Amino acid sequence: MTLRLEPPEDGDLAAWWRLALGARAAGLRPDQVIWQAPETADLFAAPVTVVPSPLLPSPVAPDEALIPLSEAATHLIETVVLHSSETRFALAYRLLDRLAARPALIGNPADPDIRRAQGLAKAVHRDMHKMKAFVRFRSVATPQGERFIAWFEPDHHILEATAPFFRRRFAAMHWAILTPRKSAFWDGKTLSFGLGARREDAPTEDAMETAWTAYYAAIFNPARLKPDAMRAEMPKKYWRNLPEAKLIPGLIETAAARTGEMIASGPTTPNRRIVPYQPQTKTRPS
Amino acid sequence: MDTLSKLTILADAAKYDASCASSGTTRRNSVSGGLGSTESAGICHSYAPDGRCISLLKILLTNFCMFDCAYCVNRVSSNVRRARFSVEEVVNLTLDFYRRNYIEGLFLSSGIIRSPDATMEMMAEVARALREDHGFRGYIHLKTIPEADPDLIARAGRYADRLSINIELPSGESLAQLAPEKSLPKIRNSMGFLRERIEGAKEERRVIRSAPRFSPAGQSTQLIVGADDARDAAILQTGAQLYSNYRLKRVYYSAFSPIPDASARLPLSAAPLVREHRLYQADWLLRFYDFSLTEITGAMKDGMFDPAIDPKLAWALANRAYFPVDINRAPKEMLLRIPGIGVRAVKRILAARRFGALRLEDVKKLTTSIKKVMPFISTPDFSPGALTDDAKLPAKLKPRQLDLFA
Ligand code: SF4
Numbered sequence: 212m213t214l215r216l217e218p219p220e221d222g223d224l225a226a227w228w229r230l231a232l233g234a235r236a237a238g239l240r241p242d243q244v245i246w247q248a249p250e251t252a253d254l255f256a257a258p259v260t261v262v263p264s265p266l267l268p269s270p271v272a273p274d275e276a277l278i279p280l281s282e283a284a285t286h287l288i289e290t291v292v293l294h295s296s297e298t299r300f301a302l303a304y305r306l307l308d309r310l311a312a313r314p315a316l317i318g319n320p321a322d323p324d325i326r327r328a329q330g331l332a333k334a335v336h337r338d339m340h341k342m343k344a345f346v347r348f349r350s351v352a353t354p355q356g357e358r359f360i361a362w363f364e365p366d367h368h369i370l371e372a373t374a375p376f377f378r379r380r381f382a383a384m385h386w387a388i389l390t391p392r393k394s395a396f397w398d399g400k401t402l403s404f405g406l407g408a409r410r411e412d413a414p415t416e417d418a419m420e421t422a423w424t425a426y427y428a429a430i431f432n433p434a435r436l437k438p439d440a441m442r443a444e445m446p447k448k449y450w451r452n453l454p455e456a457k458l459i460p461g462l463i464e465t466a467a468a469r470t471g472e473m474i475a476s477g478p479t480t481p482n483r484r485i486v487p488y489q490p491q492t493k494t495r496p497s
Numbered sequence: 498m499d500t501l502s503k504l505t506i507l508a509d510a511a512k513y514d515a516s517c518a519s520s521g522t523t524r525r526n527s528v529s530g531g532l533g534s535t536e537s538a539g540i541c542h543s544y545a546p547d548g549r550c551i552s553l554l555k556i557l558l559t560n561f562c563m564f565d566c567a568y569c570v571n572r573v574s575s576n577v578r579r580a581r582f583s584v585e586e587v588v589n590l591t592l593d594f595y596r597r598n599y600i601e602g603l604f605l606s607s608g609i610i611r612s613p614d615a616t617m618e619m620m621a622e623v624a625r626a627l628r629e630d631h632g633f634r635g636y637i638h639l640k641t642i643p644e645a646d647p648d649l650i651a652r653a654g655r656y657a658d659r660l661s662i663n664i665e666l667p668s669g670e671s672l673a674q675l676a677p678e679k680s681l682p683k684i685r686n687s688m689g690f691l692r693e694r695i696e697g698a699k700e701e702r703r704v705i706r707s708a709p710r711f712s713p714a715g716q717s718t719q720l721i722v723g724a725d726d727a728r729d730a731a732i733l734q735t736g737a738q739l740y741s742n743y744r745l746k747r748v749y750y751s752a753f754s755p756i757p758d759a760s761a762r763l764p765l766s767a768a769p770l771v772r773e774h775r776l777y778q779a780d781w782l783l784r785f786y787d788f789s790l791t792e793i794t795g796a797m798k799d800g801m802f803d804p805a806i807d808p809k810l811a812w813a814l815a816n817r818a819y820f821p822v823d824i825n826r827a828p829k830e831m832l833l834r835i836p837g838i839g840v841r842a843v844k845r846i847l848a849a850r851r852f853g854a855l856r857l858e859d860v861k862k863l864t865t866s867i868k869k870v871m872p873f874i875s876t877p878d879f880s881p882g883a884l885t886d887d888a889k890l891p892a893k894l895k896p897r898q899l900d901l902f903a
Contacts, residue, residue, distance in 0.1 A: 320845045344542050361598070380533055381596070426556075429508035430545060431512070435547040435548070438546050438548075444548075466546065479575070490678075
């Protein structure tokens with residue numbers, strides 16, 4: 212018997228646990244479950260029974276008494292669920308099954324499931340890290356006060372998992388992070404999530420960006436041009452949402468000429484009289 | 498002069514300092530008020546086309562300076578355009594940048610104006626205003642002026658996450674020649690003072706939770722490579738001594754880079770970036786791989802690193818009697834010595850081999866270059882045979898083309 216389960220909403224870890232633990236409580240083995248949303252179901256595949264999630268045994272919390280999962284195992288499974296890969300739910304459910312039966316498995320990077328899970332987890336963590344780094348707020352004055360709004364395009368379903376970072380950091384500000392799938396809002400008291408947005412919904416400029424891009428240009432050392440190292444950490448796909456990135460081509464192009472000029476112009480002599488430094492005399496005993 | 502022009506001049510003057518770390522301080526957030534947070538890892542909010550991380554607003558309070566350090570663009574004898582921020586301008590720029598998520602915090606340095614004390618006092622005032630007047634919980638790194646009064650340095654340490662004193666030149670003679678107003682004994686004194694205060698505050702907080710913090714992310718320094726004729730071995734040795742004498746968190750190595758308005762006392766050409774890169778690699782071997790200084794310098798030629806191969810491979814080639822290392826049986830210390838195998842790969846080997854013997858195929862997945870690893874390891878299905886001791890091995894392992902650092 213194969214059952215088709217409707218996957219939980221993206222990014223909703225609580226819903227994932229309810230479903231997965233419900234399926235386990237119903238005795239479903241990983242090879243008996245297909246995780247597939249109805250609209251993507253393959254019409255020509257072998258017939259499967261669809262189980263609407265409410266029919267599963269009553270929701271269970273990820274309770275240690277039910278399934279003895281270590282913290283590391285729980286974390287790995289949750290991270291896999293946040294990945295955008297199509298096979299994430301199948302892999303997560305298989306991991307749940309295997310790690311519950313054999314907790315030590317998590318330490319074996321030679322196991323194909325573990326290796327694949329670690330690969331997905333790495334991508335998710337990187338995405339979360341880059342979101343913390345590359346979100347750029349733009350300030351908007353409203354009658355209720357200043358609001359900070361950002362537009363960001365993550366690769367994975369990480370908005371819910373990363374938003375608390377911004378709450379801890381910018382607790383006193385009112386901010387919103389808009390993404391295509393969902394948006395996060397913080398009003399100084401509550402973190403809430405709403406519909407996805409479009410790029411045009413976010414403000415297009417901020418007065419501070421002139422200073423920020425000027426800083427970016429000035430802190431770059433043209434004598435050390437290494438664009439590949441930059442791109443490895445800040446891939447091009449992020450550039451369109453980074454105000455400073457529009458300077459990059461010009462900075463790269465002029466770097467060699469600027470360095471050459473510094474060297475060619477040679478040493479200079481001071482154009483005013485230099486008074487040699489005299490150390491201050493300390494009045495206090497040291 | 499408006500703030501924007503000052504920012505351009507004072508960021509330009511700050512870019513020769515390699516440090517941009519924002520990690521390793523206490524965890525804080527602003528849930529109960531204020532602005533900002535620090536968590537375990539620092540964040541690079543952008544990267545410049547020089548490949549360097551931009552994590553902090555790295556600026557000078559002023560680039561006016563009474564000193565005449567030959568390698569520095571701000572020296573009194575340079576004709577560079579000068580500017581000077583007010584305390585308030587720095588505070589506002591930091592907060593405005595921070596609120597937009599451009600930065601983790603501030604790295605403030607300064608030329609010396611009026612007197613070392615007056616300058617240090619203004620820098621400490623920026624940090625105080627950020628912390629006390631604005632509840633700023635982000636990261637603050639202050640450059641310390643060794644000639645300043647210890648009380649002022651101590652004040653800076655109460656507000657900063659990190660303090661640093663750049664030693665810049667690896668020997669007292671070079672310092673006397675190129676930075677005549679600076680003195681090595683004074684720098685060492687101040688580093689010793691910082692070490693004492695940093696360790697003292699940690700000790701105190703173990704007993705009294707509410708005791709004040711002092712530069713919780715420690716102290717660091719920078720050494721310039723290629724401004725004087727110091728060899729790699731001497732620079733590395735200075736670095737190693739600084740780590741052990743003053744418990745520095747980091748020593749930054751910065752390849753001398755041509756500056757506008759250069760001094761006639763200096764080379765006009767850039768030091769090869771590969772020197773800096775090899776020094777960082779060796780520095781890592783000392784700190785995380787249990788290598789000793791003499792082991793690394795012993796594999797050098799005339800006190801210089803081979804630009805074509807990394808220092809770990811150089812050591813292995815010079816000490817082939819220790820190889821091949823049995824991947825499945827060797828202790829951790831020996832696994833760490835295998836070229837091409839890093840700390841994380843060693844951890845994974847140790848974890849994985851409890852589940853069964855690792856084969857060459859498994860090792861392949863842990864390294865970017867199995868070719869580099871093979872002469873130095875054995876697995877149940879592989880032995881390098883005569884390759885380990887092959888006289889042509891160094892030539893075989895040298896990359897045909899030097900990497901981008903050359
Ligand atoms: S004291 Fe500092 S700012 Fe002044 S010339 Fe020397 S290195 Fe440059």
